[in-house]
Amino acid sequence: MGKERVAVVGIGQTKHQATRGDVSMAGLVREAAKRALDDAAMTWADIDAVVIGKAPDFFEGVMMPELFLSDALGCTGKPMFRVHTAGSVGGSTAIVAAQLVQAGIHERVLTVAFEKQSESEAMWALSLPIPFTPPLHAGAGGYFAPHVRSYIRRAKAPDHIGMLVALKDRQNGLKNPYAHLHEHDITFDSIKDSMMLWDPIRYAETCPSSDGACALVIGNESVADAAAADGRKPAWIKGTAMRSEPTLSAERDTVIPLAGALCAADVYRQAGITDPRRDVDCVEMYVPFSWFEPMWLENLGFAEPGEGWKLTESGVTALDGDLPVNMSGGVLCTNPIGASGMLRFAEAAMQVRGTAGEHQVDGARTAVGHAYGGGSQFFAMWVVGSDKP
Amino acid sequence: MVDIRLPESLRGVEPVRSVRTPAQLDYEFTAGDATSRFLKGITEKRIIGQRATPTSRVYVPPRGADPELGAATPIEVEVAQTGTVTSFCVVNLAFYGSVMEIPYTSALILLDGADLSVMHLIQEIPADQVRIGMRVEAVWRDDADIEPTLESIKYFRPNGEPDDPNVRIPGEGHGTGLGSWVGGVAPTEAIIRNPRTGEGGEVR
Amino acid sequence: MVLTRQLDPITVAPLWPDSVSIAALQARAMLDSGKATEADFAEVASRSRRNALDNPKAQLAWDRSAEEVLSEPYTVAPLRRSDCPPITDGAAAVVLAAGDVARSKVDRPAWIRGIDHRVEPIHLGLRDLTVSESTRLAASKAGVADGPVDVAELHAPFSHQELILAEALGLGVDTRINPSGGALAANAMLTAGLVRIGELADRVMSGEARRGVAHATSGPCLQQNLVCVLEGEEA
Known part of the structure; x- marks a missing residue:
């Protein structure tokens, strides 16, 4: 299959916080989009198509909000559509945008993902009564806590791993001016002493609820070459993959899901990665609850079964480690759900462009962005590199 | 916060920063x-x-x-109305719309004879004593209150049998978990059953 | 009510305009502009339900004249009940395949020769509601005018919208519009557009049509529109 070479040539994000009361939903997405356009040295008129992503409409109470946001995003007369794959949507949306360019349909696509959780009550929206079943659901934490417990048992992981991840990500977040949480006083003990919300998940091991948006401009080879010639380094997209699996399958492994591994294997194959632990310089993965770092390290082929937590414990995943994970502070610092996946993809691109500021990994040439969503049933990944494929 | 400037005629009027739009639908x-x-x-x-x-x-x-x-x-x-706890969560968090009294223990329970765990409540045991492998049984509402909903099972409770140390955790039947890389090699679709032929499902 | 939540959440949705009233604003604009009459609307309503008599999957099919439709009271003036779609449960699925795979599966694949979609502002005041600029643009990109159009399946939930779309697509008298009955015969809203593509594909694959256009819409008063050109291969 002939695919055009494509690259990220513009990245923008909002300052994320619990309540962005200063902007409407339209203002929020426009803030991120404008920054991405500025970064790409483009105007709205340069954009051929717009792809919008967000998580469930219940979060803000606007059905299909892409319709009303199309005005703010300069979509008039252009193709615009919306992607929805729950929490992984930010990643899936970027992939759809990239594929529109890879397929040669468009030259420059703007893709935007957002969530304005403060407009309503996301935990309630995620725990709507399911017909004919007991009202036991307690948000995403209540759903994922049993999976985390299974992992701890299966991997024989010590209790402090989750706290180490939380500490690392929150400290990384201090270096990221856009991050929602800037917890300067956080310590291992403050995490340990925080309330056990969904045993075994503590409050401090849980992502916040954020307002925020992220935007990318994706261009074809000539657009990216022009950017490079102009001194604006592109992040070349070396592979994209999505996989899904049914939530209610007897065979399903909720701890280390098959679809996640298949997604990783596919994206590595496209990018020519044969040994992810060796070939990848840094990873932004979707870790809304701290324990998902070791779980995904195993699921994405960075560690053997039961060994993921050892990478965390030995500091391999620290910002100055051998395989830095969640340099931006990750979902644990910033979680505008619909945008969270795209923020992972954007951070990977920033790393290989060398524009990650204080959370830059020295010499990062190959980076992985990862997102998952729903009941661990949707996976989206991309590999970006500093060199043209 | 952006300063909202009002025309002179509206001086003294509190600026509008949000609108509240309650919506209700029955399904x-x-x-x-x-x-x-x-x-x-x-x-x-x-x-x-x-x-x-x-x-x-x-x-x-x-x-x-x-x-x-x-x-x-x-x-x-x-x-059967008995089963084994395959995992669980103790919920200590109340939230808008929640009808449950906290703390409560929600568990994934693999009923004897079933291949997929159901999520339900565990009671009649302190939350910190619930464990994976614990044997439990269903406790029904009074006959007069039985309705066509899983809520007709009030909760599950320990049934007194010894724990099952070999409880089948879905996906673990493949040794290390379906989505694990072993020896640096990714799993493939071959380890799940082929939907057309029923073949596959190989154990590595 | 859910469709009301689709409108601008700050200035429009709190007024709770319902979807029929929003469509009626567009119908009124058609009348005021002199582009159509209520009799024209009734003609569309009557023909669509009559066509649906031949569609076993249709929800609403009957044989009543335009005059009979005109004798109905207004639901939301100037729209009558027959100018509006039924409320429908439904689903649709379409299988896509490329090249030789398609040829190996069916004798006469319905080839997608062009497909494009465009969006307009959601605010009704920013648009001329009597035309569909996004449909015209999408039709141009999809190459509708590159050949004769035997059949058009248009996602026009309200009768007046068929008239707007036919003009935007540049359809002439030789084109048969909505032989399935269209969205006026069954409107499972967000799947009704895919149903249009499926209905047209069926007619192309059977050889009944050589080339045709399918259309889908979303948003208030035809805000967003997709145009798909399907063509069969000559034997």
Whole structure:
């Protein structure tokens, strides 16, 4: 299959916080989009198509909000559509945008993902009564806590791993001016002493609820070459993959899901990665609850079964480690759900462009962005590199 | 916060920063054939699952199809009202809309004879004593209060049997978990059953 | 009510305009502009339900004249009940395949020769509601005018919208519009557009049509529109 070479040539994000009361939903997405356009040295008129992503409409109470946001995003007369794959949507949306360019349909696509959780009550929206079943659901934490417990048992992981991840990500977040949480006083003990919300998940091991948006401009080879010639380094997209699996399958492994591994294997194959632990310089993965770092390290082929937590414990995943994970502070610092996946993809691109500021990994040439969503049933990944494929 | 500037005539009027739009809708869900049969069983205090073939997985509650085989599940199977806890969570958090009294323990319970865990409440045991492998039994509402909903089972409680140390955790049947890389090699679709032929499902 | 939540959440949705009233604003604009009459609307309503008599999957099919439709009271003036779609449960699925795979599966694949979609502002005041600029643009990109159009399946939930779409697509008298009955015969809203593509594909695959256009819409008063050109291969 002939695919055009494509690259990220513009990245923008909002300052994320619990309540962005200063902007409407339209203002929020426009803030991120404008920054991405500025970064790409483009105007709205340069954009051929717009792809919008967000998580469930219940979060803000606007059905299909892409319709009303199309005005703010300069979509008039252009193709615009919306992607929805729950929490992984930010990643899936970027992939759809990239594929529109890879397929040669468009030259420059703007893709935007957002969530304005403060407009309503996301935990309630995620725990709507399911017909004919007991009202036991307690948000995403209540759903994922049993999976985390299974992992701890299966991997024989010590209790402090989750706290180490939380500490690392929150400290990384201090270096990221856009991050929602800037917890300067956080310590291992403050995490340990925080309330056990969904045993075994503590409050401090849980992502916040954020307002925020992220935007990318994706261009074809000539657009990216022009950017490079102009001194604006592109992040070349070396592979994209999505996989899904049914939530209610007897065979399903909720701890280390098959679809996640298949997604990783596919994206590595496209990018020519044969040994992810060796070939990848840094990873932004979707870790809304701290324990998902070791779980995904195993699921994405960075560690053997039961060994993921050892990478965390030995500091391999620290910002100055051998395989830095969640340099931006990750979902644990910033979680505008619909945008969270795209923020992972954007951070990977920033790393290989060398524009990650204080959370830059020295010499990062190959980076992985990862997102998952729903009941661990949707996976989206991309590999970006500093060199043209 | 951006300063909102009002015209002179509106001086003294509090600036509008948000609008509140309550919305309410009632839904009536159609249960469909498989769930209807399941719920009818519940009204008789029986737990009915379905399977595609005499040897394929038993799904409880049934959805009418086996997602691995991509096949309809016409065969009804009554499963036991006892089972094993495969994992659980102790919820200490109250939130808007929640009707549960905290703390409560929600558990994934693999009923004897079923191949998919159901989520339900565990009671009659302190939360910190619940464990994976614990044997439990269903406790029903009073007969007069039985309705076609899983809530007709009030909760599950320990049934006194010793723990099952070998409880089958879905997906772990493949040794290390379905999505694990072993020796640096990714799993492939071959380890799940082929939806057309039923082949595959190899154990590594 | 859910469709009301689709409108601008700050200035429009709190007024709770319902979807029929929003469509009626557009119908009124058609009348005021002199582009159509209520009799024209009734003609569309009558023909669509009559066509649906031949569609076993249609929800609403009957044989009543335009005059009979005109004798109905207004639901939301100037729209009558027959100018509006039924409320429908439904689903649709379409299988896509490329090249030789398509040829190996069916004798006469319905080839997608062009497909494009465009969006307009959601605010009704920013648009001329009597035309569909996004449909015209999408039709141009999809190459509708590159050949004769035997059949058009248009996602026009309200009768007046068929007139707007036919003009935007540049359809002439030789084109048969909505032989399935269209969205006026069954409107499972967000799947009704895919149904249009499926209905047209069926007619192309059977050889009944050589080339045709399918259309889908979303948003208030035809805000967003997709145009798909399907063509069969000559034997």
